[in-house]
Amino acid sequence: MRRFIIHLVFIVVVIGFGALSGVSNTPGDWYQSLAKPAFNPPPWIFAPVWTMLYVLIAIAGARIWEKAPASAAMQIWFAQMVLNFVWSPIFFGLQAPGLALIVIVVMLLAILGFIQQARPIDRPASFLFAPYALWVAFATLLNASIFLMN
DSSP: OHHHHHHHHHHHHHHHHHHHHHHHTOOHHHHHHSOOOTTOOOGGGHHHHHHHHHHHHHHHHHHHHHHOTTSHHHHHHHHHHHHHHHHHIIIIISOOHHHHHHHHHHHHHHHHHHHHHHTTTOHHHHHHTHHHHHHHHHHHHHHHHHHHHO
16 A cells, blocks of 8 residues: 555656646747747647656656665656756746756756666666656757757
8 A cells, every 4th residue: 555655646746747837838929939840749749748758757756765765766866857847947938948958958867867776776667767768868859959940
């Protein structure tokens, strides 16, 4: 029962903060006016992808929390979450794709660091971050392209 509660709390908190960040920082007219690369995904794809990723992120965090709550992996997990939640207000709210690019590069490095640090503690937790790493690598390329095109 304890494990279920830990996982549920992580999932609710991560999805909750993710949803709050998304709703508070909608793209709007400024974003619509930007030049974007041909590989820019359609707007409808972001909500379902991020929801799935947030579930995976939460489960990975819960698994590490259960086994090593004071570990470097857990500290990196929290750091990447902070970076994740500040990216949207920087990109959309401040309309600062250059600053957002710095944030997302650091976030990608933190994600990769989590994978490395989590592997010896809980291999499934590190594997749960693989889709997240791929998506954020793609998002980094998208952010960089928008920055360079505008």
